Amino acid sequence: MSEAIFDEMGLNNQEIRRAYHGLRDWLKETPADILALRREEAETFFRRIGITFAVYGQGGDPERIIPFDIIPRILEAAEWRHITAGLVQRVRALNAFIGDVYGAQEIVRSGIMPADQIILNATYRHQMQGVAVPNGIYTHISGIDMVRVGLEEFYVLEDNVRTPSGVSYMLENREITMRLFPDLFSRHAVAPVDHYCDELLATLSSVAPRNCDRDPTVVVMTPGIYNSAYYEHSFLADQMGVELVEGPDLYVMDDKVFMRTTRGPKRVDVIYRRVDDEYLDPLAFRADSALGVAGLMNAYRAGNVNLANAVGAGIADDKSTYTFVPEMVEFYLGEKPILNNVPTYRCADPSELKYVLDNIGELVIKETHGSGGYGMLIGPKSTRAEQEAFAKRVKASPDKYIAQPTLALSTCPTFVDEGIAPRHVDLRPFVLAGQDIRVVPGGLTRVALTEGSLVVNSSQGGGTKDTWVLKD
Amino acid sequence: MLSRSADNLYWIARYMERAENLSRILRVTDRLSLMPASAEGVEEGVGNEWHSTLVVSDCEKGFYEKYDEATAENVISYLAFDPDNLSSIRSCIDAARRNARSVRTALTSEQWESLNSTWLELSRLKESRLRGGGLHGFLDWVKERTLMFHGSTVATMLRRDSFHFMQLGTFIERGDNTARILDVKYHVLLPEHAEVGGGLDYYQWASILRAVSGYRSYHALYKKGIKPWFVAEFLIMREEMPRSLVACTARVKDCLDELAEEYGQRHESHRMAGRRYSQLRFGRVDDVFRRGLHDFLEEFIDQNNKLGEEISRSYLM
Numbered sequence: 001m002s003e004a005i006f007d008e009m010g011l012n013n014q015e016i017r018r019a020y021h022g023l024r025d026w027l028k029e030t031p032a033d034i035l036a037l038r039r040e041e042a043e044t045f046f047r048r049i050g051i052t053f054a055v056y057g058q059g060g061d062p063e064r065i066i067p068f069d070i071i072p073r074i075l076e077a078a079e080w081r082h083i084t085a086g087l088v089q090r091v092r093a094l095n096a097f098i099g100d101v102y103g104a105q106e107i108v109r110s111g112i113m114p115a116d117q118i119i120l121n122a123t124y125r126h127q128m129q130g131v132a133v134p135n136g137i138y139t140h141i142s143g144i145d146m147v148r149v150g151l152e153e154f155y156v157l158e159d160n161v162r163t164p165s166g167v168s169y170m171l172e173n174r175e176i177t178m179r180l181f182p183d184l185f186s187r188h189a190v191a192p193v194d195h196y197c198d199e200l201l202a203t204l205s206s207v208a209p210r211n212c213d214r215d216p217t218v219v220v221m222t223p224g225i226y227n228s229a230y231y232e233h234s235f236l237a238d239q240m241g242v243e244l245v246e247g248p249d250l251y252v253m254d255d256k257v258f259m260r261t262t263r264g265p266k267r268v269d270v271i272y273r274r275v276d277d278e279y280l281d282p283l284a285f286r287a288d289s290a291l292g293v294a295g296l297m298n299a300y301r302a303g304n305v306n307l308a309n310a311v312g313a314g315i316a317d318d319k320s321t322y323t324f325v326p327e328m329v330e331f332y333l334g335e336k337p338i339l340n341n342v343p344t345y346r347c348a349d350p351s352e353l354k355y356v357l358d359n360i361g362e363l364v365i366k367e368t369h370g371s372g373g374y375g376m377l378i379g380p381k382s383t384r385a386e387q388e389a390f391a392k393r394v395k396a397s398p399d400k401y402i403a404q405p406t407l408a409l410s411t412c413p414t415f416v417d418e419g420i421a422p423r424h425v426d427l428r429p430f431v432l433a434g435q436d437i438r439v440v441p442g443g444l445t446r447v448a449l450t451e452g453s454l455v456v457n458s459s460q461g462g463g464t465k466d467t468w469v470l471k472d
Numbered sequence: 473m474l475s476r477s478a479d480n481l482y483w484i485a486r487y488m489e490r491a492e493n494l495s496r497i498l499r500v501t502d503r504l505s506l507m508p509a510s511a512e513g514v515e516e517g518v519g520n521e522w523h524s525t526l527v528v529s530d531c532e533k534g535f536y537e538k539y540d541e542a543t544a545e546n547v548i549s550y551l552a553f554d555p556d557n558l559s560s561i562r563s564c565i566d567a568a569r570r571n572a573r574s575v576r577t578a579l580t581s582e583q584w585e586s587l588n589s590t591w592l593e594l595s596r597l598k599e600s601r602l603r604g605g606g607l608h609g610f611l612d613w614v615k616e617r618t619l620m621f622h623g624s625t626v627a628t629m630l631r632r633d634s635f636h637f638m639q640l641g642t643f644i645e646r647g648d649n650t651a652r653i654l655d656v657k658y659h660v661l662l663p664e665h666a667e668v669g670g671g672l673d674y675y676q677w678a679s680i681l682r683a684v685s686g687y688r689s690y691h692a693l694y695k696k697g698i699k700p701w702f703v704a705e706f707l708i709m710r711e712e713m714p715r716s717l718v719a720c721t722a723r724v725k726d727c728l729d730e731l732a733e734e735y736g737q738r739h740e741s742h743r744m745a746g747r748r749y750s751q752l753r754f755g756r757v758d759d760v761f762r763r764g765l766h767d768f769l770e771e772f773i774d775q776n777n778k779l780g781e782e783i784s785r786s787y788l789m
Contacts, residue, residue, distance in 0.1 A: 225573045238577040249476050260475040262633060262787045263735050 006150050006410040007422050008073065019074045019470055022187045027420065035070065035415055038180045042068050045176055066169065067463035072177060073412045073425060073445045077472045083154060083429065084439045086339030089329060091142050091431045094161060094316045096332035098138040101315050102128045112327050118315065122369060125277060125312035127284055131301050133310050134207045135435065140308035142431040148410040155342045157426065159325065161309055161317045163274045166444040167430050168232040171196060173466040189471040191441035197239035203434035208269045209303050216269035219243045219259065223275050223291045233274050252295030255302040270306045277311050319368040319402050320346060342407060348399040356403040360387045363403040365394060378454060380406055409454055412465065414447055424448045426456050427467065441469035477578055478637045479788040480571040485641030487568035491561045492618035493649035494529065494551055495611040500656060500683035501525040502607060504676055505544065522547040528652040531559055548607060553599050561614055565594050580628040583621065590617040633734055636727040644780045647720030651769045653683050654707055677703045684715045704765060705757040717772060718752040725749045739786035744779050
């Protein structure tokens with residue numbers, strides 16, 4: 001991998017890239033104080049409509065706003081075509097894999113994946129073994145985290161196929177850019193994203209249970225107002241025009257799911273659930289869950305309701321499963337992967353563990369079940385003492401960790417205190433899988449606002465950017 | 473709509489109304505405590521109006537677990553600010569806002585912004601600001617903010633089920649509170665079931681009228697000065713008076729009728745509301761006094777609660 005950092009505008013190179021010419025001209029014409037003013041307006045807008053992200057246990061205001069950077073990130077049509085083809089292929093393979101896990105497990109029989117990788121995985125749900133889900137789709141909504149390290153070098157960093165969040169920011173960021181910078185926006189042919197919620201509803205409706213003979217009733221299920229992504233849950237329900245339910249709003253009778261409404265019980269066909277597997281049904285999983293619905297799993301297995309994403313889909317986004325995805329693409333689809341994985345060391349493998357411990361200063365080590373940027377060590381940014389402490393934890397349970405080289409993530413121009421400066425970014429596009437697979441042209445670009453920082457997670461001070469895909 | 477959403481809307485309205493009425497009750501008490509009769513009462517060990525305020529606001533038990541004596545300062549602190557008191561003004565605004573967060577999209581942006589800024593301002597308010605004459609300013613502020621919320625509801629909400637559930641909450645709560653405010657009089661002045669209308673009670677009746685914004689309205693309707701008989705009639709039987717028991721009962725019945733129309737279903741709550749309304753509409757104030765005002769009010773509060781529960785059974789659970 002190249003050492004030099006790739007700036008997507010071309011700031012540190014000789015030449016500004018073509019997609020960014022319009023932005024370059026506009027930035028030249030627009031004084032910094034106007035930018036600062038617009039940034040303030042953006043913040044007021046987010047605060048007023050209450051787009052907040054809750055971070056608990058750190059003191060301060062638990063209802064925080066994720067900082068929004070006003071300078072858009074721009075992708076060319078050709079780049080996007082490449083990404084889309086890769087995403088569609090990847091999601092097809094992940095679906096085939098999950099179906100195989102809960103079916104014949106051909107991938108184990110063929111010797112590609114050890115059985116333990118599945119059976120001993122904390123995200124494996126034996127309750128799903130042999131359950132037929134509508135259309136064979138398990139990952140209806142996927143958020144695939146990608147990074148870019150060069151002109152044509154895109155890598156997949158993580159597959160999020162449980163309850164990926166962030167799509168509301170993709171939509172609200174676009175809304176605010178169009179509102180604040182109509183002049184900049186109108187100079188570009190930006191592919192629209194605002195039909196995402198229609199596509200989401202169409203996707204969810206297309207996977208209604210086979211025996212559903214009416215217009216399917218779709219609901220969004222949330223753990224409630226204290227969940228960090230509650231704003232998004234209510235936003236999506238509102239945009240789709242469906243009910244936002246909590247566990248106690250639903251009940252199961254005769255293996256059918258109903259919601260309690262002011263007109264009496266109403267049958268529910270598809271649940272877009274933003275509640276984790278373990279909390280879905282106290283009878284099937286954690287008995288102490290107050291967020292779930294007793295009997296939901298029975299209704300699901302009886303084919304009377306569909307859940308998106310499927311229970312047990314998490315087996316495909318475990319970080320130790322991730323290393324097998326390129327092989328899955330070849331095994332299930334007979335194709336070469338379009339998007340590559342970041343080279344990854346499995347600490348469970350003794351020789352790879354040794355390499356990881358010997359090179360701890362240059363690697364990023366992650367917990368296989370971790371998310372949100374917690375439980376990781378960034379070698380080059382850590383002290384010797386931190387490395388030693390982390391090495392101890394890895395040695396104690398190596399199968400809980402993987403390691404990757406520190407990537408030189410691409411940068412994008414970002415409006416920070418000292419003016420316009422390059423900051424590292426990643427990209428989370430959202431893939432919808434129902435009757436067919438669709439990707440809305442755009443995604444959530446997360447940006448590490450601190451100079452040199454590689455951590456883009458919103459829980460750790462990252463911000464977001466509007467992501468433009470230009471039309472040809 | 474989801475029963476839980478309807479329940480949230482109903483309770484937002486109830487909590488906002490309760491906050492408003494608590495500020496009214498505190499105001500009346502403060503006024504009564506300045507009257508000469510008060511001092512005599514305390515000497516006899518019966519007529520402490522701060523204690524009575526706890527009784528009518530149903531906060532007596534919790535209060536005495538925390539305090540020994542019902543002084544003005546203790547009672548105000550407990551009823552206005554105490555987060556442990558689930559009926560304090562602060563708790564009501566908190567609860568209303570919490571409910572509102574759950575049903576954000578069912579509220580108009582005016583409603584949300586009005587409620588959210590009230591909550592923000594209250595969470596920044598220092599309790600010490602109330603000492604030394606700050607109480608009235610605070611109580612006025614609460615009244616103003618709750619009226620603003622109520623106004624935003626009436627002015628901006630689509631007239632359909634969600635609006636009717638909020639109205640139901642408002643009027644169930646308001647009926648309860650008017651009855652309780654009227655009962656303050658009983659607890660302060662008539663500890664020994666003395667005859668209503670005796671002695672020095674003119675000022676106390678006037679305070680009650682002020683507490684329900686009815687002082688001038690009363691004079692507009694009754695040109696005979698303040699007479700207990702008429703004040704009671706005014707607050708119980710006069711439908712023109714928007715906080716009277718009959719007016720609240722009428723609005724509850726109307727809202728339920730609108731819901732029945734929209735949903736094409738009637739429930740036990742409709743029968744109960746209709747019956748209660750006719751009893752008040754065609755009742756006579758002499759009967760109320762013959763039975764005893766206090767008994768009448770107690771029964772009203774009890775029936776009102778039962779109707780609230782029945783509404784829950786019909787729609788909210």
